[in-house]
Amino acid sequence: NQQKRRLLPLPPGPRRWPIVKNTFAVPLTNAHVHYQELGKKFGSKILFLEALGRPMLIVNDLDMARDLLEKRSAFYSSRPSMTMITDIVKIREWFSFMPYGDYWRVHRRMFQQHFSEKHLPYIEERAVGLIRKGLLANLLEFPDGVTEIIRKCVYSIRLEPMGYPIQRQNDPLVNLAEETFGVMSIIASPGKYFVNIVPALQHIPDWMPGAGFKEVAKEVRRNVDKLIAEPFEATMQMMTDGTAPPCFVTETLERLKSNKDYEVQAVYAKQTAAMIFGAVSETTVTGLKSFILAMLTHPDAMRKAQQELDDVIGTDRLVDSSDIPHLPYLSAIIKETLRWNPITPMCAPHQTTEEDVYMGYYIPKGCIVFANTYAILHDEEVFPGPEEFQPERFLKDGKIRDDILDPEFVATFGFGRRICPGARIARPLLYLVAASLLHLFDIVPALDRDGNPIKVIPQFKQAAIISEPLPFQCKMIPRKGRDVEGLLKGYIGTDPI
Numbered sequence: 378n379q380q381k382r383r384l385l386p387l388p389p390g391p392r393r394w395p396i397v398k399n400t401f402a403v404p405l406t407n408a409h410v411h412y413q414e415l416g417k418k419f420g421s422k423i424l425f426l427e428a429l430g431r432p433m434l435i436v437n438d439l440d441m442a443r444d445l446l447e448k449r450s451a452f453y454s455s456r457p458s459m460t461m462i463t464d465i466v467k468i469r470e471w472f473s474f475m476p477y478g479d480y481w482r483v484h485r486r487m488f489q490q491h492f493s494e495k496h497l498p499y500i501e502e503r504a505v506g507l508i509r510k511g512l513l514a515n516l517l518e519f520p521d522g523v524t525e526i527i528r529k530c531v532y533s534i535r536l537e538p539m540g541y542p543i544q545r546q547n548d549p550l551v552n553l554a555e556e557t558f559g560v561m562s563i564i565a566s567p568g569k570y571f572v573n574i575v576p577a578l579q580h581i582p583d584w585m586p587g588a589g590f591k592e593v594a595k596e597v598r599r600n601v602d603k604l605i606a607e608p609f610e611a612t613m614q615m616m617t618d619g620t621a622p623p624c625f626v627t628e629t630l631e632r633l634k635s636n637k638d639y640e641v642q643a644v645y646a647k648q649t650a651a652m653i654f655g656a657v658s659e660t661t662v663t664g665l666k667s668f669i670l671a672m673l674t675h676p677d678a679m680r681k682a683q684q685e686l687d688d689v690i691g692t693d694r695l696v697d698s699s700d701i702p703h704l705p706y707l708s709a710i711i712k713e714t715l716r717w718n719p720i721t722p723m724c725a726p727h728q729t730t731e732e733d734v735y736m737g738y739y740i741p742k743g744c745i746v747f748a749n750t751y752a753i754l755h756d757e758e759v760f761p762g763p764e765e766f767q768p769e770r771f772l773k774d775g776k777i778r779d780d781i782l783d784p785e786f787v788a789t790f791g792f793g794r795r796i797c798p799g800a801r802i803a804r805p806l807l808y809l810v811a812a813s814l815l816h817l818f819d820i821v822p823a824l825d826r827d828g829n830p831i832k833v834i835p836q837f838k839q840a841a842i843i844s845e846p847l848p849f850q851c852k853m854i855p856r857k858g859r860d861v862e863g864l865l866k867g868y869i870g871t872d873p874i
C-alpha cells in the first residue's frame with residue numbers, strides 16, 4: 378500500500394532543478410501573492426514545491442485547507458523547525474513553536490483553561506480599563522503617537538496575565554517585550570537571515586564574516602530569559618506577600634497546587650505565561666494599525682461608524698464591552714480590515730507527521746503546509762474587487778450577512794488543532810479599541826511643514842510572516858460635541874495601570 382502511494386503524483390508545482398533544488402522557488406517577501414499567482418499559472422489551488430530538500434505544500438483554497446488542516450488534523454498539526462528561532466535562539470519554551478505531541482498539548486491546555494468562556498468577562502473588563510488609561514488618556518496627551526501608544530497598550534494588556542503592575546508610559550518590561558518580540562518576528566522571516574534558508578550556516582564559527590546573526594540570537598535569548606523570569610518571579614513574590622491580583626499565574630498555580638508533579642507544572646505555567654504576553658502581540662498591534670490606516674484613508678466609513686457609535690452610546694459615557702453586539706457597521710469594518718490586509722497572510726506553517734494521499738496526490742511525511750490566508754480572503758469570486766476596502770460587502774439591510782465567508786472566524790486565526798487560541802481575546806480587543814477610538818477621536822491626516830494634509834496611500838511591508846502597514850502619519854483629534862477630557866477624567870494620571 379505504502380509503495381503504491383509513493384507512485385502517485387505529487388501536486389502540481391514548479392519543475393525541480395537538480396542542483397539548486399528550487400531554492401529560489403521560495404520568495405523571501407510577499408510569498409502569499411507569489412503563491413496565489415503561481416496557483417493560477419498551474420491551474421491548481423494546491424501546489425507542491427521543494428526547497429533545499431524540504432517538501433512544501435501551499436493551499437490557496439479554503440475547502441482544501443479545511444480538508445487537510447481540520448479534517449485530517451491528527452497528522453497535519455506539527456510545526457517545522459525554524460532555524461533562527463528554534464535552533465539558534467533555541468526558543469523551546471513556547472508552544473507555538475513546539476512540534477505536535479504531549480509537551481505541546483499540556484502547555485496549550487493550560488493556556489486554553491485561562492482563556493475559557495468563564496474568564497472572558499473578567500479579561501474583557503480588565504482590557505477596558507487598560508484601554509481607557511493606557512490608550513485613550515495617553516492619546517489626549519500625544520495626539521500624533523497613536524500607533525506607538527496602541528503598541529504599548531497592547532503589550533500592557535499582554536503582561537496583564539502575570540498580575541504585574543504596569544507603568545502608563547515607559548514601563549521597562551513593556552519596552553523590553555516590545556523590542557524583543559519586534560526583533561523575533563523579523564528573525565523568523567525567511568528573508569532577513571540567510572541561515573533560515575540554509576540551516577547548515579548555523580555551524581559557521583562566530584568570528585566569520587556573515588556570522589552576525591549569532592550575536593543577534595544571543596541578545597534575543599538574553600532578553601527572552603529575562604521576559605520569562607522577571608514578571609513571573611514578581612508575581613510569585615506578590616503571592617507570598619498576599620498582594621497578587623487574580624491573574625493567569627495565581628489562578629493556574631492555585632489550581633495545580635495539590636498535584637503531585639506541581640514543580641514541573643509550575644515550570645509549564647511560567648513558560649505559558651510568557652507565551653501569552655509574548656509571541657503574538659505583534660499580530661494584534663498590526664490588526665489595529667491596519668484599522669487606523671483604513672479609517673484614515675476611508676473617512677466615509679469612519680464617519681458612518683462614528684454615527685453608529687453616537688446612536689448606540691451617545692456622547693456622555695465611554696464605550697463598554699456590552700455595546701459591541703449593537704455595532705454592526707463597526708463589525709463590518711473589523712471584518713473588512715482582517716480581510717483587506719490579512720495579518721498573517723500565509724498563516725503559520727503546519728507540518729505533516731504521516732504521509733497522506735489527497736485528491737489523488739501523494740503528500741509526504743514531514744511536508745510543511747502553508748494555508749494561503751491571503752489567497753482565501755482575496756478570492757475574486759467570493760470578494761469582488763478584493764484590494765478595495767469595502768465594509769458594505771459584509772452588510773445587508775443594516776445587518777451582518779450570514780451568507781458570506783467571515784474573516785473574523787475563518788482563516789485569519791488559522792486552522793485545526795493549531796488554530797489561534799488567543800482569538801477569543803484578540804477579537805473583543807480589536808472591537809473595544811476600534812470602538813473606543815472612533816467614539817472619542819477623529820483620525821485625520823497629519824500636516825506637513827506648510828500646514829498641508831499629508832496624503833497617505835495604503836501600502837504594506839512585504840513581510841513573509843506578518844503583513845504590517847508601512848509607517849504612515851496621522852493625528853487623533855478629540856471629536857466635537859463631546860467633552861473628551863471630562864469623560865476621561867478618572868483615567869488620566871501617573872499611577873500604574
Ligand code: HEM
Pocket residue numbers: 472473474485652653657660661664720721724725726727789790791792793794795796797798799800802803
Ligand atoms: C488579531 C490578532 C491575532 C491573529 C491574526 C492571530 C493569528 C494566529 C495564527 C494565524 C496562528 C497560527 C494558527 C495555525 O497554525 O493554524 C496563531 C497561533 C497562535 N496564537 Fe494567535 N493571533 C492573534 C492574536 C493572538 C493573541 C492575542 C494571543 C494570545 C493571547 C494569541 C496566541 C496564539 C498562540 C499561543 C498560537 C500558537 C498556537 C499553537 O501553536 O498551538 N494570538 N495565531
